[in-house]
Amino acid sequence: MSELIHISVAWPYANGDLHVGHLAGALLPADIFARYNRLKGNRVLMVSGSDAHGTPITVEADKRGISPREFFEHYHRRSLEAQKKIGISHDLFTHTDTENHIRVAQDFFLLLLKADALYRKIQRQLYSETEKRFLPDRYVEGTCPYCGYTEARGDQCDNCGRLLDALDLIDPHSKIDGSKPIVHETEHFFLDLPKFSDALLEYIETHAVHWRPNVVNFTRNYIEGGLKGRAFTRDINWGVPVPLKGWEDKHIYVWFEAVMGYISASIEWAQLNGHPEAWKDWWYDPAAKIYCFIGKDNIPFHTIFWQAELMGVKRIYEDDESKQLNLPFNVPANEFMNIEGAQFSKSRNWAIWMPDILTRYDPDAIRYYLTAAMPEARDSEFSWSDFLNRNNNELVATWGNLANRVLSFAYKHWDGRVPEPGELRPEDQELLAKIEAGFDQVGKLFESVKLRAAMREAMRLAQAVNAYLDRAPWFSVIKQDKLSAATTVFTALRAIDSLKVLFSPFLPFSTEQLHMTLGYDRPLYGEQRIETVQDDDRAHDVLVYDSSKASGKWKPSELKAGQLLQKPKPLYKKLDESLVEEECALLGS
RNA sequence: GGCGAGGUAGCUCAAUGGCAGAGCAGGGGAUUCAUAAGCCCUUGGUUGGGAGUUCGAAUCUCCCCCUCGCCA
Numbered sequence: 001m002s003e004l005i006h007i008s009v010a011w012p013y014a015n016g017d018l019h020v021g022h023l024a025g026a027l028l029p030a031d032i033f034a035r036y037n038r039l040k041g042n043r044v045l046m047v048s049g050s051d052a053h054g055t056p057i058t059v060e061a062d063k064r065g066i067s068p069r070e071f072f073e074h075y076h077r078r079s080l081e082a083q084k085k086i087g088i089s090h091d092l093f094t095h096t097d098t099e100n101h102i103r104v105a106q107d108f109f110l111l112l113l114k115a116d117a118l119y120r121k122i123q124r125q126l127y128s129e130t131e132k133r134f135l136p137d138r139y140v141e142g143t144c145p146y147c148g149y150t151e152a153r154g155d156q157c158d159n160c161g162r163l164l165d166a167l168d169l170i171d172p173h174s175k176i177d178g179s180k181p182i183v184h185e186t187e188h189f190f191l192d193l194p195k196f197s198d199a200l201l202e203y204i205e206t207h208a209v210h211w212r213p214n215v216v217n218f219t220r221n222y223i224e225g226g227l228k229g230r231a232f233t234r235d236i237n238w239g240v241p242v243p244l245k246g247w248e249d250k251h252i253y254v255w256f257e258a259v260m261g262y263i264s265a266s267i268e269w270a271q272l273n274g275h276p277e278a279w280k281d282w283w284y285d286p287a288a289k290i291y292c293f294i295g296k297d298n299i300p301f302h303t304i305f306w307q308a309e310l311m312g313v314k315r316i317y318e319d320d321e322s323k324q325l326n327l328p329f330n331v332p333a334n335e336f337m338n339i340e341g342a343q344f345s346k347s348r349n350w351a352i353w354m355p356d357i358l359t360r361y362d363p364d365a366i367r368y369y370l371t372a373a374m375p376e377a378r379d380s381e382f383s384w385s386d387f388l389n390r391n392n393n394e395l396v397a398t399w400g401n402l403a404n405r406v407l408s409f410a411y412k413h414w415d416g417r418v419p420e421p422g423e424l425r426p427e428d429q430e431l432l433a434k435i436e437a438g439f440d441q442v443g444k445l446f447e448s449v450k451l452r453a454a455m456r457e458a459m460r461l462a463q464a465v466n467a468y469l470d471r472a473p474w475f476s477v478i479k480q481d482k483l484s485a486a487t488t489v490f491t492a493l494r495a496i497d498s499l500k501v502l503f504s505p506f507l508p509f510s511t512e513q514l515h516m517t518l519g520y521d522r523p524l525y526g527e528q529r530i531e532t533v534q535d536d537d538r539a540h541d542v543l544v545y546d547s548s549k550a551s552g553k554w555k556p557s558e559l560k561a562g563q564l565l566q567k568p569k570p571l572y573k574k575l576d577e578s579l580v581e582e583e584c585a586l587l588g589s
Numbered sequence: 590g591g592c593g594a595g596g597u598a599g600c601u602c603a604a605u606g607g608c609a610g611a612g613c614a615g616g617g618g619a620u621u622c623a624u625a626a627g628c629c630c631u632u633g634g635u636u637g638g639g640a641g642u643u644c645g646a647a648u649c650u651c652c653c654c655c656u657c658g659c660c661a
Contacts (some may be wrong), residue, residue: 218592471627573624
């Protein structure tokens, strides 16, 4: 039975390149999960985009003397390239500064206002006269009123650890230009979260049964601790303008606006595909399942605030009052990936950047390691020596070598064709039955979003094929009893053909190569393309996934004897241990 | 400071009250189709520290230490 699966992937902030944290935290698990569901025959809609708004982008753009738009578009384009190379198969990866997104976010705002989910409140905030703008708390520095530390930030004192109100800082000054800010009053809209408290708890009790414990506990506790209204608008001159007269200078708070992108991107996808209403299948059919793939820092936004927004508007671009927007079905948040024993840090360049490592390593080698070390249950560690070992000892040695040894042997002894087997012996049937059962076992792990375990299970099956080959007659009998050898090689080829499917969500590039080597002509997966979309006034670049040529199915091999093989080539490269020292030297430089 | 998660073998990680496991690394063995790959066997643990509950604790409770996230 075909299911509707929506995959909402956290929007990477476009103030820098993608790094392994983005991949391991959200992008890669989402892609693996999407590919599995496509193979299962489910209707998948996976969307995301670059988060283009917010203060850090304006600050960086100012530093470089360019516009925020020019600044984020640079990183957006690099993000598209990197994700295409590593095979993150978004049906649409767009950004939040499109005319479509701005329109949707503004309509969302107006619906929330109409639903009485927003209220107005006047605040006092620090204002920079030199920059003609309000200063976010973390861009203010001054003396801590408690401990006297002179470099306390507006939100927190790093010396005594106390939380501060920027207005309490002694001798406050702007971190950007050192000028002294003054106190201004400013009015804002707030999202009335307490109003949704009961409904949110109810949602957690009914929906979160199968969620990861850390996500449920954190969320329940957060709500039970008492929700407070949160500022929904900001004094910033970059973002989605508040669509009300007299409010033109204020913009919707970037966090609240970015999550709306899951809907705006679904709408954009539907329009690009010529079925403008198609997005509603995922957002209004109660049977559709929405999965949010995010990092742990994002949990409250995807388990509380986004739900409150959806509950608040109830429906958008839909007149039928019996319909209601779907709430996320699961939020499989990942923890963080540290690097060589220390936290990721952009300022110290303690980071592994995707565009950079993609110049040196194959995408599947990176995908294999990031999945094996994925922070599903707790923070995990990226270590270059571990990367080397897992690549050489697991990916190359166990799985790559298995495919290569069998294919080379078959190609050499049966004129480049799949051999005609004799009757299958008990050990052949046993192996094939084991592999067939793997589709259910690995599938179950996918359903509960345990991707590390799923890949390990596939690897265990590859080991079982190696063990089978150790006992079965083939190279030792090729001269005397070619039929026996043919039966073994046929069985092993079928096993490899099945393993190719099991591994393909994790390793889409190499399994596609293997698929072709095995003599198929239609690819397992669709094609990714970077395209330019023309809006009313502007244009923007997107990454799309075209599934029209995809033929992969989540089911055991039916490889036929006589099928013409292509000359096999190794699927993976063994890496030299010198890389460990070289890569570590690049960290922090 | 409050809340949440985590600390398990050399490394990366499993194990939610019932004999502490896996992969890799390390050691030994029989092999040669294959990228010196694969297969079989195997050495490693006072589960961060302390106290308690229990017939039984990595797991539950309390205290302490350390790491991460959110509140910010």
